[in-house]
Amino acid sequence: MNDVLVKATDLVGRPVVTLDGMQVGEVKDVVLGLGEATLIGFTLRNPGFLGGPMKETVPWRSIHAVGPDAVMIPSVDATGDPEAVDDSDAHAATEIPVVTDDGAEVGRVTDVVLATGCPPEVVGFEIEAGEKMPSSGSRVLLPIEAMRAASSEAVVVPPTATDFVHDDLSGFGAAVDRFRASLEGDER
């Protein structure tokens, strides 16, 4: 995994540019989801200090690349209608409890972690560690593979997932790799 990891909400304010070199706006809000799509897309605002909101949104699937300096989309046609990316889900997806198979609450979802690149990839969740965790109260990262099921009520993870939580993005890539390796080892 050579791509750089970023938190989805850190993309707020990043310019959204077509491959034609035209700016369509900047990221206003990141819309998180659960289940199949953990990241639904971005809402946009006009660039600049006093930039107002824009009607257009960018669905996650139509993003060409997420880079350190811009989010690239193929063309203006990649922006969708407001209903495609519903703003109201953004806050619904955070605060969802993360629970292990055996019923322990690990923490609550606060963000989604992405690997930048072309195309970008969702690699995990940032969660606020619950009381049962050694790192209680702090923000830790959980690999996406750890997610067994999700709904608006809970994200279910195996008990071993807590061994792979990481508290900083720099060590997170290695934790994801170890977790993937351990999942492969489980397949009997």
Add this chain to the structure above:
Amino acid sequence: MRITELSGHPVLDIDTAKEIATTKAVIIDAEAGRVSAFHVDGDAPVLSFDEVESVGADRITVRGAQLHEPRSPAEQRAVQEGLDPIGSKVLTEQGVEWGTVDDVEIDPADGRIVSLHVGGHDVPGGRLRGVGTYALVVGVDAPSEGGSGRSRSEAPADERTRDELYEEARRRDISGRSKMSKAELAEALRS
């Protein structure tokens, strides 16, 4: 030839020996990979490259050329928004900023973009993807190599632009490629 040399160039009609305009900036057609027109100061703001007789060191010469109002999106960006590739920000299609355009090397015969000078580095003209008001976008890989597979599919030889054919010829190291026309390149790639 570098496009910084072509700014403020007088446009001389060699039939009447009159200067009809002065160039302000070049207008790039990114899809065709060439300078398609000049943004000029004259009776109308655009001079098509195809109307140019010769791009000389001191004058651009034409024969009875007609200047016109902007037609293509690239011409509109140049005229209405004052877009000049020189000094334009450069983004890769991966969303990484590379710096700004210092200069663009073109083939004065047909306006083809040979290379872009970006922060002391040369980027082959074939990598140019778009020229917009926010940035000039370059591909990290040659366009016909597929990349992510989302941006551009492999086109049949005769539907590709000259630049795509040229890029392919460069990869296959076909000699004499820089002097070939589009048809000649397509022919050389088929054999």
